[in-house]
Amino acid sequence: MPEISPVIAPDLAQLELPHDPAEVQAPVVRGGWLSVMAWRVAIVIVGLSAWQFASGRLIKPFWISSPSEIWAQLATWIATGELWVNVEVTLTETVLGFVFGAVGGIVVGLALGLNRRLAAVLDPFIVAFYSLPKIALAPLFILWFGVGLTSKVVLATFVVFFLVFYNTYAGVLAVEQELVDVLRLMGGSRWQIVRKVILPSALIWIFTGMKSSVPYALIGAVVGEMMASNKGLGYLIQAAAGQYDTGGVFAALFVLMIIATGLHELLKQSERLMLRWREEGQNED
Amino acid sequence: MNDAPLIEFRGIARRFHGRAGTVVACEHVNLSVRRGEFLAVVGPSGCGKSTLLNMAAGLLTPSSGQVFYRGVPVPSPNTDVGYLTQRDTLLPWRTVEDNVSIALELRGDSRAARQRCAHQWLARMGLTGFEKSYPAQLSGGMRRRVCLARTLAYEPETILMDEPFGALDAQLRLVMHDELLKLWTGMRKTIVFVTHDLAEALTLADRVAVFSPRPGRIRAIETVDLPRPRDVFRVRFDPHFGALHDRLWSYLEASVRGDVMVN
Numbered sequence: 001m002p003e004i005s006p007v008i009a010p011d012l013a014q015l016e017l018p019h020d021p022a023e024v025q026a027p028v029v030r031g032g033w034l035s036v037m038a039w040r041v042a043i044v045i046v047g048l049s050a051w052q053f054a055s056g057r058l059i060k061p062f063w064i065s066s067p068s069e070i071w072a073q074l075a076t077w078i079a080t081g082e083l084w085v086n087v088e089v090t091l092t093e094t095v096l097g098f099v100f101g102a103v104g105g106i107v108v109g110l111a112l113g114l115n116r117r118l119a120a121v122l123d124p125f126i127v128a129f130y131s132l133p134k135i136a137l138a139p140l141f142i143l144w145f146g147v148g149l150t151s152k153v154v155l156a157t158f159v160v161f162f163l164v165f166y167n168t169y170a171g172v173l174a175v176e177q178e179l180v181d182v183l184r185l186m187g188g189s190r191w192q193i194v195r196k197v198i199l200p201s202a203l204i205w206i207f208t209g210m211k212s213s214v215p216y217a218l219i220g221a222v223v224g225e226m227m228a229s230n231k232g233l234g235y236l237i238q239a240a241a242g243q244y245d246t247g248g249v250f251a252a253l254f255v256l257m258i259i260a261t262g263l264h265e266l267l268k269q270s271e272r273l274m275l276r277w278r279e280e281g282q283n284e285d
Numbered sequence: 286m287n288d289a290p291l292i293e294f295r296g297i298a299r300r301f302h303g304r305a306g307t308v309v310a311c312e313h314v315n316l317s318v319r320r321g322e323f324l325a326v327v328g329p330s331g332c333g334k335s336t337l338l339n340m341a342a343g344l345l346t347p348s349s350g351q352v353f354y355r356g357v358p359v360p361s362p363n364t365d366v367g368y369l370t371q372r373d374t375l376l377p378w379r380t381v382e383d384n385v386s387i388a389l390e391l392r393g394d395s396r397a398a399r400q401r402c403a404h405q406w407l408a409r410m411g412l413t414g415f416e417k418s419y420p421a422q423l424s425g426g427m428r429r430r431v432c433l434a435r436t437l438a439y440e441p442e443t444i445l446m447d448e449p450f451g452a453l454d455a456q457l458r459l460v461m462h463d464e465l466l467k468l469w470t471g472m473r474k475t476i477v478f479v480t481h482d483l484a485e486a487l488t489l490a491d492r493v494a495v496f497s498p499r500p501g502r503i504r505a506i507e508t509v510d511l512p513r514p515r516d517v518f519r520v521r522f523d524p525h526f527g528a529l530h531d532r533l534w535s536y537l538e539a540s541v542r543g544d545v546m547v548n
Contacts, residue, residue: 181362182374183387184344185441186367186387186439188391196391200376203378277380
């Protein structure tokens with residue numbers, strides 16, 4: 001009887017974990033946390049001072065604005081309440097897109113990972129959609145769903161979905177057959193094996209996918225807003241740029257940076273909680 | 286009826302088809318495992334010993350011949366066997382106690398019952414105090430003992446062991462032999478134990494089957510009539526042990542030397 005080679009879609013099977021730049025650990029330095037912090041603060045102070053100095057003296061403020069101007073802009077936005085309204089819109093789009101995309105990606109990734117035949121059939125379609133720059137779909141979604149929240153949520157969902165789906169799928173394929181066999185011999189049902197072996201084993205991959213998709217959810221929301229909307233940080237950037245207000249553009253970018261960092265940190269913490277066994281094992285060595 | 290073999294390999298051959306062509310792992314294998322016996326299978330690496338275990342577990346089908354368990358063809362998977370593989374198959378995200386009691390969890394035992402069972406087995410293995418540890422926090426020898434505890438905890442009728450102590454150092458291996466024999470004496474499970482170490486096989490088993498190199502065939506089956514309980518630390522100095530070892534080694538030697546020549 002010939003050995004049955006597993007039906008694995010070649011393109012999907014050769015997946016590797018996406019490189020997540022935020023995953024690169026900051027190197028541990030002698031001298032401790034305090035000196036590292038001191039250096040960081042120093043860099044910020046020097047950088048901002050140089051920027052402030054250069055603005056108006058070396059380069060026209062029109063091009064680079066200045067930290068003080070950006071701060072003033074932020075203060076105005078906070079005072080008028082404009083900031084919160086727009087942050088709320090962008091955050092809502094990002095979070096909804098992320099949640100829908102992640103849930104969809106996990107479900108479909110699991111389904112295809114557990115059903116290799118279906119995966120083999122759908123492989124070319126998935127690759128085709130995956131290769132498509134998702135942002136290019138924005139005009140279509142705006143056409144379909146209007147300039148409001150929905151079109152941005154759909155765009156963000158789409159972007160997140162593929163990243164999480166791919167990772168989940170690869171994670172399921174990476175599960176060690178021996179672990180599965182041990183539970184089968186113990187009389188474990190298919191569902192028990194999925195719950196107790198396949199899901200926990202794939203969780204590292206799923207989290208990597210989710211973590212790396214957070215910035216993309218934000219990109220989806222902001223790009224959608226920049227194309228057509230009347231609210232959100234993308235809209236703020238677009239509107240400010242339209243009025244040649246460089247300070248406004250920088251202020252909005254600054255807020256975006258804070259949001260992105262915050263979201264990433266949130267996910268990192270929840271990953272830590274869920275994958276506690278990894279940490280404890282490593283600490284011992 | 287009780288004398289009927291528990292596991293029976295009848296005319297087994299197994300071929301693997303790979304890129305480099307077809308490899309015959311084993312052929313013409315006829316072997317009966319009696320209920321309650323400790324059978325060791327010895328042979329050079331790559332002679333299809335693990336293949337036999339996989340077939341007894343119903344994880345692999347023979348290319349020809351048939352494997353019977355309790356008189357009927359082996360189901361896939363065979364849930365009457367517990368399998369202790371060469372590699373660690375603990376679930377790294379579960380604590381030691383949750384690993385040990387996983388089979389009980391699968392069949393729906395209560396949390397309290399699971400915990401009681403796990404603690405009892407860990408105590409027997411000398412692992413009290415490590416219940417809440419994760420596998421990565423344990424040494425290789427401790428992980429092996431957790432694996433063994435997990436296999437014994439749900440009391441499968443038969444236990445298949447594939448070079449279970451191969452990765453341990455010589456002293457620890459003897460300690461594990463001692464523990465295994467004590468446990469087995471208490472439970473009298475049927476054990477099929479695969480190893481390439483003849484001394485290990487003779488120390489533990491009631492019968493030893495010696496395999497030739499690939500394609501693996503049975504060269505000899507010898508009854509190990511050393512009295513029990515055996516002192517695993519001294520039994521190898523017993524003159525009868527020496528005689529058995531000499532006789533079986535002559536079967537193995539030819540194949541091992543042949544192996545060296547081929548390479």
